[in-house]
Amino acid sequence: MQGDLNRDGKPDIAAVLKGADPNCIVHIEGISTPLDTNPRVLLVAFGQAGGYRLQLANAAVIPRIDDRYMDDPFAPDALTIRGDVLRLGLSYWRSMGGWTTYTSTLAFRWDGARFRLIGFDKEALQRNSGETETLSANFVTARVKIVTGSMEDDVASKTRWQRTKQVPASLETIGDGLAFELQRSDR
Numbered sequence: 001m002q003g004d005l006n007r008d009g010k011p012d013i014a015a016v017l018k019g020a021d022p023n024c025i026v027h028i029e030g031i032s033t034p035l036d037t038n039p040r041v042l043l044v045a046f047g048q049a050g051g052y053r054l055q056l057a058n059a060a061v062i063p064r065i066d067d068r069y070m071d072d073p074f075a076p077d078a079l080t081i082r083g084d085v086l087r088l089g090l091s092y093w094r095s096m097g098g099w100t101t102y103t104s105t106l107a108f109r110w111d112g113a114r115f116r117l118i119g120f121d122k123e124a125l126q127r128n129s130g131e132t133e134t135l136s137a138n139f140v141t142a143r144v145k146i147v148t149g150s151m152e153d154d155v156a157s158k159t160r161w162q163r164t165k166q167v168p169a170s171l172e173t174i175g176d177g178l179a180f181e182l183q184r185s186d187r
Contacts, residue, residue, distance in 0.1 A: 003081030010047030115171035
C-alpha cells in the first residue's frame with residue numbers, strides 16, 4: 001500500500017506481514033483445517049532519498065486468531081491509505097459463542113511524532129435481535145454520530161450526536177485494535 005502519510009511528497013508504504021512459524025499452526029481434533037495463530041505485524045515505512053526508513057512495526061493492533069469459532073479479523077484489503085490517512089479495518093464474527101458481529105475501522109494520521117487516532121467507525125449487529133448500531137467518531141472535531149435501528153426494513157433508525165472527551169490513542173499504543181472501544185457518555 002502506498003501513499004504520502006507524512007506529507008513530504010515522497011511515497012510511503014504500509015504493509016502487513018504474517019509469521020510463518022509451523023509451531024503456531026494448531027491442529028484441533030475434529031476440525032479438518034488447522035488454526036493458524038501466527039501473529040501479524042503492521043509496518044509503515046517513510047520514503048526517503050535512496051529507499052525507505054521503517055517508522056512503525058506494530059504486532060498488537062491486528063489480533064492473533066486463537067479461537068476456532070472466530071473468523072479471521074483481518075482482510076488484506078482492509079488496510080488503505082487515502083490522502084495522508086492510514087485506515088485499518090477489522091471484523092469480529094463468531095460461528096459459535098456470541099450473538100454480536102461487527103466491523104470497525106481505525107483511522108490514523110501522522111502528527112510528526114506518532115500516528116494519532118483521528119477516527120473510529122463501528123458497525124454492529126446483534127444477530128439474535130436484529131438490532132443495529134453504527135457509530136462514527138471524529139477525534140479531530142470531538143463529535144460522535146450514533147445511529148441505532150434494526151435490520152428489519154420497517155423499523156426507523158434513530159440518529160444521535162454526542163461530544164467526546166476521549167483522548168485519542170495512537171497506533172503505537174492502542175493495543176488490540178479489535179478490542180478498542182469508544183468511551184461513551186450514554187452507557
